[in-house]
Amino acid sequence: MEMRTDIRASVQRLRQRSLVTEVRDELERMILNGEIRSGERLNEASLADQLGVSRSPVREAARSLEREGLVRTVANKGVFVRDLSLEEAAELYDLRAMIAGYLCGLAAKHADADAKAELATFIARMDEAAACGDEQAYFGLNLEFHDYIATISGAGRAVALYSSLGKEVRLMRLRVLSGAESLALSNTEHKRIVAAIERGDADAARAEGAQHHTNGKRRLLETL
Structure with a gap:
């Protein structure tokens, strides 16, 4: 039986959220362990390749980490690990x-x-x-x-x-x-x-x- 379109869309959203959570957790681990250092730019393409995902979940994960105070977005430059004053x-x-x-x-x-x-x-x-x-x-x-x-x-x-x-x-x-x-x-x-x-x-x-x-x-x- 073919899955209804609305159910399929819901499943896809759940999968995407789960993937973003996994990527977010891994990026957090890398930052807090010093693998990505304070002040360093998050290279979206490189991280996506390293984690075996597309750029989209990396981008969403970075937004989540920004809300938690671990990274910051600099206009026209990208996302950087926070370098606390x-x-x-x-x-x-x-x-x-x-x-x-x-x-x-x-x-x-x-x-x-x-x-x-x-x-x-x-x-x-x-x-x-x-x-x-x-x-x-x-x-x-x-x-x-x-x-x-x-x-x-x-x-x-x-x-x-x-x-x-x-x-x-x-x-x-x-x-x-x-x-x-x-x-x-x-x-x-x-x-x-x-x-x-x-x-x-x-x-x-x-x-x-x-x-x-x-x-x-x-x-x-x-x-x-």
Whole structure:
């Protein structure tokens, strides 16, 4: 039986949306992993060829990433990965520090034994990555660690805000988490956050979570 024209059109739209989502996710991964660097132009033709798609889903994916603050369109020049100014980066870190402190405080109130055990596992894995000097592994674990704290906090809107701001901050994060000493220092701060959560000390967890992000801003500024 031949598919109705309206159903066929609907299926095509769903397929297109799915493809755009896949391309968007891959472009985001490439940008946040530094494969496409800050300030670099997105070569639509090259990316389409690399991903095995037409230019259309790449173009749509770029629009989505622009809404999320990861790229920007320059008239008559194309789409570029955002190169955050010093002022923009500092503001993002300050906002993240406030929200992170709030989430860590809530996590201290809500974390059960399983959550605390998972946090301890994150710390051990990051210690291992730092000892090996594996910056990429540490970077990924670091993101998962903070996302996990946000999840167990039980908050709603704050988690969404933290995640949204985090994507922009990640454009700069690889500068902050570079070198064995930096990784070790970062995880020492993580241990203080987890210790406060394990004690159920919401005030200490809030303070340690905010300070960790403030320290991240300071380390970033030192690299500029």
